[in-house]
Amino acid sequence: MSTDSSDLNPPAPSPPPAASKPERSVPSAPPAATSAAVAADSLPDDRYFNRELSWLDFNARVLALAEDESQPLLERAKFLAIFASNLDEFYMVRVAGLKRRRETGLSVRSADGLTxxxxxxxxxxxxxxxVEQHAAAFEQRIRRELAERGIRIVRWNELAEDDKKRLHNYFTDQVFPVLTPLAVDPAHPFPYISGLSMNLAVTVRxxxxxxxxxxxxxxxxxxxxxxxxxxxGDEWSATFLPLEDLIAAHLGELFTGMExxxxxxxxxxxxxxxxxEEDRDEDLLLALERELAQRRFGPPVRLEIASDMSEHMQELLLRELEVAPNDVVVINGLLDLSCLxxxxxxxxxDLKDAPFVPATHPAFAEHETPKSVFATLREGDVLVHHPYDSFSTSVQRFIEQAASDPHVLAIKQTLYRTSGDSPIVDALIDAAEAGKQVVALVEIKARFxxxxxxxxxxxxxxxxxHVVYGLxxxxxxxxxxxxxxxxxxxxRRYCHIGTGNYNPKTARLYEDIGLLTAEPSIGADLTDLFNVLTxxxxxDTYRSLxxxxxGIRRGIVDRIEQEIEHARAGRPAGIRFKANSLVDEQVIDAxxxxxxxxxxxxVVVRGICALKPGIPGLSENISVRSILGRFLEHSRVFHFAGSGxxxxxxxxxxxxxxxxxxxxxxxVRNPRLVKQLDAMFDSALDPATRCWVLQSGGEWEPSPTEHEQVRDHQREMIALHGAQG
Incomplete structure (x- = not known):
């Protein structure tokens, strides 16, 4: 699917003067090197893509998966749901931030020069x-194909009379009691509309x-x-009615005596x-709870309406909600397809991907004499690659064994996101109740x-x-x-450092990598880091980390500069990046x-990429590709070939x-583990691997072409780790 659009890369205005850049309100890293800042002056001004439009391109690639007929049908419906959920968050956060900056009058331009x-x-x-493409994919294709396979989404007037009678009873018993029609007249002000709620706008006479x-x-x-x-009762068929249709069909019961x-x-x-507002003298937990109470009252940033809404109804909603016409999104079909x-x-x-069960990493597989995780790590580092390697039999087992081991004195853990029934949290509680010293840094500002x-x-x-909330x-x-x-x-200190959260549920859906190690320098570094956090x-500097x-921007840019020196000296050099997003200007310039x-x-990037590849004299030696599929590519891996x-x-x-x-x-230094990461990169970058390739003009082109042999990177990883297991 082409994402070409003349609006993706508009001509960039002149960069803003330095004085217009906002001051940072939080600690920031120092420039990587003075020479880097000087070198940036010699690079063209229009060298970045807009990050927000790049994100929309990412969501377009998600939509392309929903349109891909080689995907199982219910997986295609799932990608439609993901597209919708992604877009909700984009508006709640990114668009909201842009609106706030616009309304405060700050003349801050993006890196590509846009206000x-x-x-x-x-x-x-x-x-x-x-959104129009999204609605068409569902209404014109996927909905019809689902119906052909026995899964129907119908409207009220398509139902048989028996079904209508049964649903009428359901409405009376389960839905009617919780409905509250809110009138608007001189005695009743326009009601508050909560974010992301589905609503019916009704006119009665x-x-x-x-x-x-x-x-x-x-x-x-x-x-x-x-x-x-x-x-x-046929298990192979199912018919669904949108709840709003059921309510709309029974509005007469809510507005008795009215038409x-x-x-x-x-x-x-x-x-x-x-x-x-973080004040050193105020309890952060209380401050955050106060802000959370206000979140649902945030100003509107988007109004989604059905395409058949009358003009006067639109005008009323725009006026009462104080929404600008540019913030209206018209949808031809069902609103909020996250319901899929x-x-x-x-x-x-038969309509989904084949079941997948993560394999236990060979290092932790049961043998005749089972070893503890600690005994395994004393023999050498272990690299786990989720979801192909089981989280529960590696990282989770590491924490659970630490909680129950009488020789363990302390456990220190960071928690950013975890599951609702977290075995990691349960293990930390067990460890504390057993008398171990347990420290948990819980990031209570993790969005949503x-x-x-x-x-x-x-x-x-x-x-x-001992719970702390960070810095x-x-x-x-x-x-x-x-x-x-x-x-x-x-x-002895044992460590886990990973790219993904301590969440056993997302560990089955997100692709992530983690290092389990007893390396003394890493253990010493983590000890120092927890002392900083608690x-x-x-x-600012560490032995290995x-x-x-x-340290990260400086460390990454320094290593890029080392590759430059290797190339200039005629030595082998090369860089491979795998990340969710590539936006930072200093790293891109390097x-x-x-x-x-x-x-x-x-570069293998899942989402946003502000770097422009393939431009003569600037980036002709850079390629950027994106891999999306059954699992969400989430790991961040960086390879500097000259230094190894x-x-x-x-x-x-x-x-x-x-x-x-x-x-x-x-x-990651162990040659055996390096070989694993090398194989991962080789698979992701294979010319035959299904992906999207970023063009110098901003288009993401699917690759390889249909007549060529196509590999699926994630299936290759499943096969590889299944063989290992």
Whole structure:
């Protein structure tokens, strides 16, 4: 699928003067090198893609998977749901941030030279195109193909009379009692519309007076959005009715004695980008809870409406919600297709990917005499690659064995996101109750997981765990565990450093890499890092680790410069990056300089990429590809071929990661583990691997072409790790 659009890469205005750049309100890393800043002056001004439009291109690639007929049908429906959920968050956070900057009057331009107002205009146009394509993919293709295979989504007037009678009873018993119609008139102000809720805009007429009134009915979110109305008990078929259709068909019961003349669906998205004022003298937990209470009252940033909504109804909503016309998204079909996750739950294995069970890593496989994780790590480092290697029999087992081992003295852990029934948290509680010293750094500012993390923080504190919330002005995003164990007369430290969260559920869906090691220098570094996070220690450099906000950008740029020196000296050189996003200008500029020096640079990026590849004289030695598929590619891996270094860690190449978060990158040195990472890169970068390739003009072209042999990177990884297991 082509994502070519004249609006993706508009002509960039002249860069803003330096004085217009905002001051940072949080600690930031120093420049990588003075020479790098000087070298940037020699690079062209228009060398970056816009990050917001690049994100929309990423979501277009998700949509392309939904349109790909080689994918199982229910997986295609799943990708439609993911597209919708992605877009919700994009508006709640990124668009909300741009609107805030526009409304405060800050003349801050993006790296590609656009003002917030200009970016919002481009986003609105591109988003409407994608939303129309998204709706068409469902209404014209996937919905029809699902019906052909026995899974139907119908409207009320398509139902049989028996089904209508049964659903009428369901409405009376389960739905009607929770509905609250809200009138709008001089005695009833326009009601508050909560973010992401589904609503019906209703016009009713008084048959006696002939006057018309507006009312709003909220579609309850504690009732399944798609109601299963199939009555024949056939496990191979299912019929679903949208809940809003059921309500619309029974509005007469809500407005007794009135005539319903008009009814349309609409949905509001609100600013959910919290700005917690962090005061060293105020309890951060209380400050965050106060902000969370205000999140649902954030200003509207998007209004989604059905395409058949009348003009006067639109005008009323725009006026009452104080939404600009550019913030209206018109949808031809069902609103909020994230409900298609319900379809994916239908038990139709013939319409889904084949079941996948992660393999236990060979190092932790049961033998005749089972070894502890600690005995295994004393023999050498272990690199686990999720979801192909089981999380529960590696990382989770590491924490659980530490909790139950009488020789373990202390466990120190960072928690950014975890699952609702977290075995990691349970193990930490068990360890504390067993008398071990347990420290948990719970990042309660993890966006959209704040409430869950507050709950975990309180449960851990109640069990006697020392809970800390990190540093003022910084999010703690690193994925680290440290276990301190008494072994005879010595103390040994065991570590896990990864690219993904300590979440056993997402570990089955997200591709991530983790290093388990007893390397003394890494253990010493993690000890120092936890002292920084829990106490007043101040440390910028470490023995083995790179740690943001002071060390990662500098460390990455320095290693790029080393590759440049290797190339200039005629030695082998090369750079391979795998990340979620590549946005940071200093890192991008360093990669441009590497390309100009003849260094081959291969980038595998899942989401945003602001780097422009393939431009003569600037980036002709750089290629960028994106791999999307069954699993969400989430690992961050960096390879510097001239020096032979591999690094993994939690940081993407973005300002927020490098300047406003605590992140950790760890070197992978063991030749056996290096070989694993080498194989991963070789598979991802194979010319026959299915991917999208970024063109110099901003288009993402699918590759390889249809007539060529096509490999699936993730299936290759499943086969590889299955063979290992």
């Amino acid at each position: 917030p107002r200009e970016q919002l205009a481009y986003i609105a146009k591109r988003n409407q195109e994608l 008084d048959p006696d007076a002939g006057t018309e009134r507006f009312a709003r009915v909220k579609v309850p979110d504690n009732v399944p959005r798609l109601l299963n109305v199939e009555s024949n 319903v003349t008009e009814v349309h669906e609409f949905r509001v998205t609100r600013n959910a980008d919290l700005e917690v 996750w319900q379809l994916h739950a239908v038990d139709r294995k 997981d704040e409430q869950a993390n507050i709950k975990w923080a309180r449960a851990l504190e109640k069990a006697g765990v 003022v002005g910084l999010k703690t995003h690193c994925k680290t565990s440290l276990v301190v164990r008494q072994e005879g007369s010595t103390i 106490g007043y220690a101040r440390q 790179l740690v943001a906000p002071h 990669l441009y300089r590497a390309s100009q020096a003849g260094v081959r640079v291969d 270094e591999f690094w993994i860690g939690s940081a993407d190449m973005m300002h927020r990661n490098l300047d406003r978060r605590v992140e950790v990158q760890v070197p």
